[in-house]
Amino acid sequence: MSDAKAVADRLVKAKRLNALLTPPKELRKSLNTQIAAARPTGVLYGMPVPVKDNICTLEFTTTCGSRILEGYRSPYEATAVTKLKAAGALIAGKTNCDEFAMGSSTEHSAYGRVLHPLDKARVPGGSSGGSAALVAAGAVPAALGSETGGSVRQPASFCGVVGIKPTYGRVSRYGLVAFGSSLDQIGVFGRSVHDAARVLSVISGRDPRDATCEDRDPLRLPTVPESLQGFVIGLPKEYFPAELDPAVRRACDRAIRMMKELGAAVREVSLPHTAYAVPTYYVIAPAEASSNLARYDGVRYGPRFDGATDLRSLYRSTRGQGFGAEVRRRILVGTYVLSSGYYDAYYRRAQQMRALIAQDFRNVFDRGVDLLFTPTVPSPAFKAGEKLADPIAMYMSDIFTVTANLAGLPAISLPIGRVKGLPIGGQLIGQAFLEDEMIEAAYALERVVPATDEA
Amino acid sequence: MSVSREEVLRIAQLAELDVDEETLPTLAEQMSRILDYAAQLSAVPANGTVKVFVPGPDAIRFRADEVTPSQLAFGPDEFAPNFKEGFFVVPKLGHFE
Numbered sequence A: 001m002s003d004a005k006a007v008a009d010r011l012v013k014a015k016r017l018n019a020l021l022t023p024p025k026e027l028r029k030s031l032n033t034q035i036a037a038a039r040p041t042g043v044l045y046g047m048p049v050p051v052k053d054n055i056c057t058l059e060f061t062t063t064c065g066s067r068i069l070e071g072y073r074s075p076y077e078a079t080a081v082t083k084l085k086a087a088g089a090l091i092a093g094k095t096n097c098d099e100f101a102m103g104s105s106t107e108h109s110a111y112g113r114v115l116h117p118l119d120k121a122r123v124p125g126g127s128s129g130g131s132a133a134l135v136a137a138g139a140v141p142a143a144l145g146s147e148t149g150g151s152v153r154q155p156a157s158f159c160g161v162v163g164i165k166p167t168y169g170r171v172s173r174y175g176l177v178a179f180g181s182s183l184d185q186i187g188v189f190g191r192s193v194h195d196a197a198r199v200l201s202v203i204s205g206r207d208p209r210d211a212t213c214e215d216r217d218p219l220r221l222p223t224v225p226e227s228l229q230g231f232v233i234g235l236p237k238e239y240f241p242a243e244l245d246p247a248v249r250r251a252c253d254r255a256i257r258m259m260k261e262l263g264a265a266v267r268e269v270s271l272p273h274t275a276y277a278v279p280t281y282y283v284i285a286p287a288e289a290s291s292n293l294a295r296y297d298g299v300r301y302g303p304r305f306d307g308a309t310d311l312r313s314l315y316r317s318t319r320g321q322g323f324g325a326e327v328r329r330r331i332l333v334g335t336y337v338l339s340s341g342y343y344d345a346y347y348r349r350a351q352q353m354r355a356l357i358a359q360d361f362r363n364v365f366d367r368g369v370d371l372l373f374t375p376t377v378p379s380p381a382f383k384a385g386e387k388l389a390d391p392i393a394m395y396m397s398d399i400f401t402v403t404a405n406l407a408g409l410p411a412i413s414l415p416i417g418r419v420k421g422l423p424i425g426g427q428l429i430g431q432a433f434l435e436d437e438m439i440e441a442a443y444a445l446e447r448v449v450p451a452t453d454e455a
Numbered sequence B: 001m002s003v004s005r006e007e008v009l010r011i012a013q014l015a016e017l018d019v020d021e022e023t024l025p026t027l028a029e030q031m032s033r034i035l036d037y038a039a040q041l042s043a044v045p046a047n048g049t050v051k052v053f054v055p056g057p058d059a060i061r062f063r064a065d066e067v068t069p070s071q072l073a074f075g076p077d078e079f080a081p082n083f084k085e086g087f088f089v090v091p092k093l094g095h096f097e
Helices: A004-013 A024-037 A079-086 A129-136 A153-159 A193-203 A246-261 A274-295 A311-322 A325-338 A343-366 A391-398 A402-407 A435-448 B005-014 B021-043
Strands: A048-052 A090-095 A142-147 A162-165 A185-190 A232-236 A265-269 A371-375 A411-419 A422-429
Touching: A004 A024, A004 A048, A004 A090, A024 A090, A048 A129, A079 A090, A079 A142, A079 A193, A090 A129, A129 A142, A129 A153, A129 A185, A142 A193, A153 A162, A153 A185, A153 A411, A153 A422, A162 A193, A162 A435, A185 A193, A193 A411, A193 A435, A232 A246, A246 A265, A246 A371, A246 A411, A246 A422, A246 A435, A274 A325, A274 A343, A274 A391, A274 A402, A274 B021, A325 A343, A325 B005, A325 B021, A343 A402, A343 B021, A371 A435, A391 B021, A411 A435, A422 A435, B005 B021
Parallel strands: A048 A090, A048 A142, A232 A265, A232 A371
Antiparallel strands: A142 A185, A162 A185, A162 A411, A371 A422, A411 A422
């Protein structure tokens, strides 16, 4: 068990990262109250778990890293948060993120960028960059994030921690502020596979408040296996292109060799529609976002940007001033692809492509492959500002992660080495609702892979 | 460039979003690049027989139609910018004869 002061001290010490949005005083006060109320019999008793700022909490404001929700206090909390509290965990503040989870670097937050814990000139990845940075800095053992296109796994890879994106429908989305409803899932960061997995098992399971959450029992954690005997691991050739960063390739090769030594059967497979995943994602996600974000109009939530003479100009000025550049861009792209005359060319095509991408995975899994192993991101953490002017370059950093979101599959990123001191992540993609198998393999790999050695 | 300034303004109107003059050229350029990039999807032959993929449960489960107590910790009067007598107060829409 931990005491509230020690928990708060560790978080406040990491303040220079700009990873936590909750002011220290408020954090200390809330932790004191929470620890007094926490159930000592809970499986996570005393464990501090900061929560990404797009997940509703009663204890703290929920701003989604946006000016349009500045100071917003949700009158209800997310089911995942309720479950954490019931297990005795402490909600240790709200973490900084890209505005409405749109971004891959946590530079698109209205509250300033988050620094990479190992190199302040670099980004921690995104959009759940604040959660990743706090776990990597050793401030907390685990944190909640959210995924729409890789927003947990990509920052986990950049920061050298473990990140899990569960199967769509494994964790309730109730209280997760909607961005792309057919893609969104709450995900978990941990210092180790076990830290992340135990938090995931607590927040998983049915919820009558979310009709897209499957009617299943919470995830049961597997035991740490002695070997990978019996596992068939596929290496999708599209995820190892010729232009892949050589250090990332070396780290992957080393991890693959180790999985073979542990007894896994490794074979090359093909997911032929992979090249279309990023364009598909950047049609579907903005389309869903343009619809989901229509509710922020200055009337029902958050601040209102005044000077408007009628209702429409109130909407327009509030939204124009309240949303940041990336969010505005995505709302406009989403509105465009859904508008009359373009719907068939963009949105319908993207929907068809999504089905083909999901089918690619089914084909591979139907041929006896249990899990897929890939790099999580094509490169280590990039420098702040490097990709801000070029949205497509930024989007490409999601190239190996968006497929699991499009197909609704579970995936985990774990550190498998470093290049010039910067972490590299390896990804295991599992079959729907077989997180236990995926976690089992991750346990085995984590035990042998030299995660902090140069690749 | 696939998206013109005028088109950005038209879309912004549909999205109920103010776009200021200075950012308009950059916005048009960036939207064009994103949409041109997405246009590679049309390289794949359209297939009307592909069933749309929707993740999650195959069928929507219905829950019992019962009134349960509201979970709200506080009401809209505390989170809306302006809320009076059960209504959200918004600026006057205009004058009606």
